Amino acid sequence: MQLNIQNLNVSYGNIKALHGISFSVAAGEILTIIGANGAGKSTTLRAISRMIPCESGSVMEFNGRNILKYSADKVVSKLGISHVPEGRRIFGNLTVTENLTLACFARKDKDQIEADRKWVFDLFPRLEERRHQLAGTLSGGEQQMLAVGRGYMSGHQMMLLDEPSMGLAPLLMLDMFDALREINKLGTTILLVEQNARLALKFAQRGYVIENGSLVLEGPTDELLDNPEVKKAYLGA
Amino acid sequence: FSARKTIIKIGINAPLTGDIPKVGEGSKYAAQMWLEDIENAGGLEVGGKKYEVELVIEDNESKAESAVKANTKMITQDDVLAIVGPQSSKQAVPAGEVANKYKTVMISPWSTNPSTTLDRPYVFRGCFLDPFQGPVVANFITEEFGFTKAAVLYDVASDYPKGLAEVFKQAWEDKHGAGSVVAYESFTTKDTDFSSQLTKIVKSGAEVLFTPQYYNEVPLIVSQAKNLGWTGPIVGSDSWGSAETIELCGEDCYGLFFSSHYAAAGAKGATKAFIDRYEKTYGYIPDDVAALTWDALRLAQQAIQDAGKLTGKIEKDREAVRDALAQIKDFDGITGKMTFTEEGDPIKCAVIVRINHQGEYEFYGSSCP
Amino acid sequence: MTALLHVENMTHFFGGLRAVHNYNLNIAPRQIFGLIGPNGAGKTTIFNLITGVYTPTEGKIRLENKNIKGLETNQIAAMGLGRTFQNLALWRHMNVVDHIRMAHYAQLDYGLLGAFFNSRACRDQENRVRENAHRLMQLFDIEKYADDLVTSLPYGAQRRVEMARAMATKPKVLFLDEPTAGMTPDELVKMIRIIRQVHQDFNVAIFLIEHRMKFVMELCETIQTLVFGEVIAQGPPEEIQNNPQVIEAYLGKEDMT
Amino acid sequence: MEPLIESFNYILQNIINALQRGSFYAVISIGYSMVYGVLMLFNFAHGDIFMVGTYIGFGIATLLLATFSGLVPPPVIFLATVVITMFLASWIGVFVEVAGYRPLRQAPRASAAITGLMIGIIFETTILIMLGAKRLSFPPLMETVNYHIGGIYITNVKAMIIIISLLLMLALHAFIQKTKWGMAMRAMSYDFLAVPLMGVSINIIAPLTFAVGAGLAAVAGILYGQAYPILDPYMGVLLGWKAFVAAILGGRGSIKGAALAGYLLGFIEIFVATVFPSTLRDFIAYSIILVILTFRPRGFFGMEHSTKLRL
């Protein structure tokens, strides 16, 4: 297993958001975590990327290395885990290109970077058109693409995606997921968090269901799609 | 009852912090020297009885309200018999109000602004006034150089320079007719760049520049003036009278004149003794303010002794001290002989000091009322 | 004409960019009206134009036959346009009940002096507002959060606070910008129920932007499709759903929601 | 003809004066604008960092002059002083960041402002305690030569100050716009919580920003010491506030705006004093600023500000 989480506990102040969840992700697979608002999906991702601290006793390993030993920026630069956060968080006062360049801040491999940038532009031709535009003036969809592209540039061992479909028009949503599949084909493991459970389950190979802070279900996505509770709770059938 | 033994407390209200800490330091040192003397004499003898003397030194942060607080505290809390200070009129004027209200003698050694003592029977000072100093400088320049066109550069935001500048302008124009002050330029406290004002002054064709500024601004003004092509003499006032002026200004200031309360170089007798002792203990020539504070304290001491005896009833004693002080006739201090007018201002000579080429303040002339 | 809200040939430019072009709209009383379109089509901009955040470069806007173009946002709101925001615009340091109270601002008439000296009028009106606020919080079931800071609420609850707040302004037309963004299907069902209820209890007209087809189709009587600032189709749900242009530009073949 | 030339010289002279004054405001303001622009925090300690920088410069200068004067040419000493001082001062900046600002990243901006103010006071007092009440005078690092060209006077010091300031600003601009470090700083000013996700450590960028700001302040200090060679612990206060004014007048986060505003401040001050009775200088100068901001609500190059007000 590439990523290995044991007994992950997180609280915001005195609000406990995660109650000792455990799961693991195999290299190259697409895993999804679905759940209601406030269930703890984003929190899980934030914990892995070390954006928020987790309580003692939590174990997080990536390729056998202890994630807890790394700070948020090192998780990206040393472990190659990139996080596309909830609500895009692109740098509005930088141009599209600058956003992508910054993503490679810690990378030394010049020509590889060039290759990646090219690849991203091929994937999202829209971005290439708007190369020199300030990211802040892009529309919702374009910003989402930039966020994903940026994530890919900053590290491709594994990508943590938090609701990439949020606020996207159906058509764009499809493009986006095709793109993600592309990225996965290149060998990047993907951990996807989605509100839109059906979409997520159709896209991923394996899924977890999280309910207010603990994992309640686990299995191949087709099983989950047929699971009556899931149907009832998340597919609005 | 409550048989507490009477201690004579003298309050010192000085700017230990704030804009002119050097002034505060000078006052403090002088006071400590004075106390030393008293203690060596085993206390202050009043009416055949020796009393322990204590200094209450309060910092007024060279802020007006802080000076008021300090006075109130020293008078109502520490029961001081008399207060020496504050130095700058900025603080002395409001602080005097308090002292007078509580009927406690206050001697400001260095405040030259008339309103400090005006209508305040309990407030005295140890130096001459601006209305006197202004004309003195004006006369001196006229007689010394025979100039008729003068320029003035002063700090509008600071009480003393502003006041003195006005007086000087008045005096000068009385002598040489209206408009004979060809440039009357100002800046605000903490400014360091006077180039535009000086450019104006240079252009105005003035022959002499009068600038009643503090020791920390003088060097800047002088050097900038030179760099902008000013060649005439620059004359200052008693606020120049600090060792620092020359330390900071260096060669640029050699040969300049200012009016002052005493001249260190070539002093004789008691004055010399004081200067040497001060220099020995604190390592530099005492400023005006030190000398004046010393005199003020000696005045207070004299008054207390003249009061005859201390009752221990602080109000009574304060009144007695006040009366005694008002009575003192040509008290001979190291900054000259003093006798108080009924306003509480000493009738005193001003000294014109020349900064000689060793950078010493040498006596150049004096003018008496 | 019976239109409650009437927009005619509205056009707006951002600098060079033409965000909205010749836009027309007629909303009848108690109608539920949907606005869909790709990202960046100009939907939110249209909301901002009608509610007075921006003033359109050209066009007429009338509410109950009164011109509202060029008025200040707060005046327009007071005249009966309530709205929610695409990305939540709640007041970070205020608790839920105060949010609802604030929305009654225009309904108060005790003056500043009243407020300073806590006059009787002030006390009475404030009390009435409090009661009303609690009624609204019950309806949107956020009463349990009444005294919590909004930032500590789950996302879904925050959206409901926004709606409750909008309702407190006594709107005639309620504007909802992606009310279900980031909600799970079951929450979505709940939201539909709430909107229906609001629609009945307060008999307001509703004008909403959505990307969730299920939601739009189920709720709206008429739907407009906007592409690059221009309406390419308008009509009842089923018609829109099968409109080739709309599918081409927006829906795509398979339905993912 | 004569008077015409004269008044022309007069104006020229004042332009030079203004350039010199403006240069200080500009350099100090861009230093201020570094921290302000990147972390969006008022750096009320900046004026006092400048002051400390000047004192350090004083120390180094006296030291070097005492040991090397005569042995090496003055320009070398000058450069050495600048470099060493910048280096030391930048650590002051780092200290301020780590001690005063890092703990307050998520806090209201105002609290950080207060902390800065307080750190400033501590600096002032510490210097006052360490060096006593007496003022110091900055040793001249070069022989002052006073050129008299036509009707106008200009010293080599003035010229040097103006030139060096301009160079500094260009250098900084390049750094911010072109290098990835500069990029990271700008990104940080937009959303510093997302910066680590790019593999960039905030705890390197933030101190770096402060360091650069402090370094600039230090250079300004040395130049200042050459032009106005009197040091006192409170010398930074007023300058600090003026830098604050300029930095924001230029538009939040805009380095070139800050520089421009700095020069504008210089010109306003000098020329108001030349045209009007100089008593009214502050009155008019600040009125102008008030009016400018009333009609240009985002300063010169400021970005649109959000409808939310971060406390």
Place this chain on the structure above:
Amino acid sequence: MGILQKFKQMFSTVPMLGWFLGILAAVLIEYFWGYDYISYYLGLPKIPVLFGALIMLKEPVMIPGALAYDLIVYVIPVLAVAKLSCFITNPGAALLEKLPLWLSAVIHLVCFYAILHLWAGINDYRVLVVKLTLVSIILTVSINVINGYQGEFSCSHPGFMALGAYVSSILTLVLFTNDKIFGTALLPPALGPYLFPLVLVVGGAAAAIGSLAVAIPSFRTRGDYLAIISLAFMFIVKSAVENLNIIGGARGMGGQPDLAPLPVIFFWTMLCIWVIHNFVTSILGKALNTVRDDEAAAESMTVKTRKTKMTAFMFGAFWAGVAGGLFAHVLTYINPGMFSINRLAEILAMVYFGGLNSIVGSIVGAVSINVLGEALRPLELFKWIIIPLILIFVMIFRPYGLISFTEINAKKLLEAKHKRQQGVSP
């Protein structure tokens, strides 16, 4: 920790009234025996001011004496009396609860003032400190309206204060005193005390009008840019006054009649607190918060943002003006230098130290900074290391200030404390 809990527990039954009684006892003890016996036998030169802080810092030998004094005169009597008197004070409080809240509040305030008056009466230095502290409270609470509730970073408060101070001073000088500048009094000085409130209001109004110079730009800009505008405003006022020689220019103006005795200032402070409290808890006042947290949302929720901003500034400025007027008549001397950067730093320190968006916070802030400032006097320079350090620590550990986002709840404050136990016991 445990002890502290017990302690809290033990005194949880003491109502406000009880504490008053305790303090009263302490004050009386000091008043009658403080000088002649207690301080005498403890070898103190006289009654230690500010709880002996000064003397302790000046002469460490006195520390035990001073501490003993505090213990004997303050700590023990207060605690003992407060605790023992519960059996009467609680019924008393219960009785007052039957009255309308405002009445019982007024009664409490009167008691409080009486005690304060006795305590301060020991010597005029205390009186002065108390006066200035009360003035600072007005200043802090009023700037909190702008910088806390409205969230701007306004630097113009010293300017507003100056306007108030000068206008009211001119009025009193013209009306009630014979002085060099404005000649003889127009009205019999005896009228002074009665017309003084009017004078203050006029001063406040002047400040309010002046504040338009900042309020109107605030329609189009805000935050940092407004900060600069307000800062400029402050400098403009200062410079303007310096240039007005009729009112003394930089020399300042003195000789104001002493129209601001302790009771007057106390009254105005309480009035200020009361009015501002009413305002910020009303919807019109909460509008300030909405403008701060999200202006666009506020507009869409029918809030008149312009009117709101305007109100915030004029209201805050008004009280700053009143404070200025009182300040001038306490010191009976003012000069432009008093209303500049230093004052600004002080006011900002007080409000952010005390706590944003909270009147209680502002009161705490004003009192603690003032008392610290006085108490640490003997440290001379080191005072200016200690105080900043304290502030920094507060800022780091309580970023919003000591007490923030909380309003006074008079009812809870004044209620009788034993009812709960009754509730428990059948």
